[in-house]
Every structure is written in C-alpha cells, then in structure tokens.
Amino acid sequence: MNLLILYGQDFIAPNYISLNDYRYKHLVTIKKVSPGQCIKAGLLNANMGTAQVVLVDDKHIELTVDLSQPPPEPLNVHLILALPRPKMLKRILQTVSAMGVKQLSLIHSAKVEKSYWQTPWLQKDKLNQHLILGLQQAGDTILPRVDVFQRFKPFVEDILPVLTVGRQAVLAHPGQGDLCLSQQTDKKSTLLAIGPEGGFIQYEVDKLIQAGFHTCHLGERILRVENAIPVLLGRLL
Numbered sequence: 001m002n003l004l005i006l007y008g009q010d011f012i013a014p015n016y017i018s019l020n021d022y023r024y025k026h027l028v029t030i031k032k033v034s035p036g037q038c039i040k041a042g043l044l045n046a047n048m049g050t051a052q053v054v055l056v057d058d059k060h061i062e063l064t065v066d067l068s069q070p071p072p073e074p075l076n077v078h079l080i081l082a083l084p085r086p087k088m089l090k091r092i093l094q095t096v097s098a099m100g101v102k103q104l105s106l107i108h109s110a111k112v113e114k115s116y117w118q119t120p121w122l123q124k125d126k127l128n129q130h131l132i133l134g135l136q137q138a139g140d141t142i143l144p145r146v147d148v149f150q151r152f153k154p155f156v157e158d159i160l161p162v163l164t165v166g167r168q169a170v171l172a173h174p175g176q177g178d179l180c181l182s183q184q185t186d187k188k189s190t191l192l193a194i195g196p197e198g199g200f201i202q203y204e205v206d207k208l209i210q211a212g213f214h215t216c217h218l219g220e221r222i223l224r225v226e227n228a229i230p231v232l233l234g235r236l237l
Contacts, residue, residue, distance in 0.1 A: 001026055003139040004041040004051055005132055006065070017051070020060035027053075027061055042141035043067055044132075071141045075100035077236050078163060080193040081225075082109040082200065086119040088226050090130050095226070097134025097144050099233045105159075107149045109204060111196040117150055152204060160211045167191040169213040172232055173199045174222045177215030180232060190236060197225060 004027070010017040019027070027033045033053050041063075042048035049067040056062075079096060083089070083106045096104055106122075120126055127146050135141060149155040169191040172180050193208060200208070209215065218228060 001031075001136045002040065003048070003136050003141075004039055005136055005141065006041055006043045006051075006067075008043075012062075015065050016054075016062070017065060018060055018062045024061050028056060033061070040139065041065055041067070042071065042135075042139075044135075044141055045143055046141060047071070048139070048141055072100065072139070074102045074142065075233065075236060076188070077101055077190045077192050077233065078103040078105070078167070079229075079233075080105045080107060080163075080191065081229075082107055082194065082196040083112045083116050084196065084225055085113070085116055086121050089119070089121055092226055092229060093127060093130035093146075094134040094137065095230055096233070097131040097140075098138040099134075099230065099237070100138070100140065101233065102142060102144045104144055104146045105149060105155075105163075106146065107155050108152045109196050110152075110201045111198060122148060153207070156207045156211050160208075163191055164212045169193070169208075169211070171200075171205065171208050171213040171215045172218065172228060173205060173215050174217055176205070176217060178217075180216035180218055180235065192232060192236075194225060194228060194232070198222075 004023060006017060010019060012018050031039070033039065033056065035053050035056060037053045038050045041051035047067040048069045048071055049065065051063040051065045054062045054064055079101050081104065084092060128143065131144050135143065149159065167189040170180065171193045173195060193213060205215070218231060223231065
C-alpha cells in the first residue's frame with residue numbers, strides 16, 4: 001500500500017479520521033506506524049496529500065490529514081477488453097487501474113466462455129476492490145469506470161460510434177497491421193481494443209475495422225492478455 005485510500009465515512013471531524021478495518025491492520029502490522037509519523041493518503045475520487053498519525057491502540061488508529069494535492073494525470077486511453085477468465089480479470093483490473101486507465105469496457109467475444117459472465121467478480125463492489133488495490137499501488141485516487149457489455153454486435157454497432165469520436169481507434173491483434181503504437185509521439189486520445197487469448201475471430205476483427213479501428217501487433221511473439229496490456233499501455237505512457 002503506497003497510498004492510503006480514504007472514504008468520506010472515515011472522517012470523524014474536519015481533517016481528522018479514524019480507521020479500524022483492514023487499513024488499520026496494514027498500517028499497524030505491516031508499516032508499523034507510530035504517533036507523529038506521516039504517510040501518503042488520498043480521498044477516493046478527490047485530492048491527495050498526507051496523513052499524520054495521532055493515536056494508535058489495539059482497536060483503531062486516528063490521523064490528521066492534509067489533502068491539497070491533485071491526483072496524477074490519467075492515461076488518455078479507453079480500454080476495450082474481451083472478458084478474460086475470472087482469475088486473470090482480478091490481476092488485470094489492478095494493472096489497468098495502477099497504470100492510469102480511467103475507462104474500461106468489458107465485452108463479449110466468441111472465444112469468451114459464457115460461464116465467465118457468471119463470476120461474482122463482475123459485481124460492482126468486487127470490481128472496485130481490485131481497482132482500489134491498483135490505486136493504492138500507483139498512488140492515485142480516481143476510480144476507473146468499468147462498463148460491461150455481454151453482446152458483441154450491439155456494442156460495436158450502437159456504442160462504438162460514440163466512443164470513436166475524436167479518438168484514434170487501435171485493435172491489437174496477432175499478426176495483423178503495423179507494429180502497435182510504435183510511432184506514438186503525442187497524447188492523442190486512444191481507444192484500444194484487446195481480444196481474448198489468441199485474438200478476436202475474423203468476423204469480430206472485420207466488424208471492428210468497419211467501426212474505424214486499424215489493426216496492429218506486438219511482433220512475432222504472442223503474449224498472454226495480462227502481459228500484452230501493460231506492454232501496450234506502456235507505449236501510450
């Protein structure tokens with residue numbers, strides 16, 4: 001935990017908080033904080049700054065906070081991702097959140113097993129749990145927005161026309177197009193689509209191209225989705 005994420009209900013007075021949950025346990029057992037010590041903190045979806053420990057006992061911790069710094073600039077990318085298997089999804093949520101993605105669309109694909117859509121990790125509280133872990137890792141407070149679309153064709157035909165306006169639309173797909181984002185030199189807004197393991201089927205690739213995407217690849221090596229995502233986002237950084 002490189003940043004202590006705070007919530008409105010933590011405040012018991014202006015600029016004064018009390019914690020008795022997992023964050024309290026982490027501060028006491030892992031960071032071993034003591035009165036007078038300062039740590040980095042931020043209010044979810046608001047400013048960042050510092051928190052100074054005032055009191056620590058066997059039940060809770062109290063801190064004063066000074067939150068006057070804005071969060072870091074977001075990554076100017078909207079990520080479209082074919083729903084990965086649940087175990088991978090949890091890791092990916094943390095990665096994209098840590099790297100500054102603020103808009104994520106999870107979509108269906110022919111290679112996505114229908115059972116994946118039944119995972120409890122798509123519930124809002126479960127999604128936020130892993131997104132917040134990413135924020136804590138990177139030192140950010142702005143929670144990404146995650147939208148879920150269980151039907152591919154309606155997403156492409158009804159949603160994409162709005163999302164592509166004013167953006168470069170890039171489809172990362174093995175063996176097609178140019179080297180992905182190899183000439184990225186500006187901060188142009190990007191709509192980045194990544195398929196399931198092995199890529200989208202050809203029908204889906206064709207539909208995305210019709211919607212305005214151009215294809216690209218990462219070279220001869222085919223990476224797992226969870227590895228391709230940080231590589232692609234790193235090029236946008």
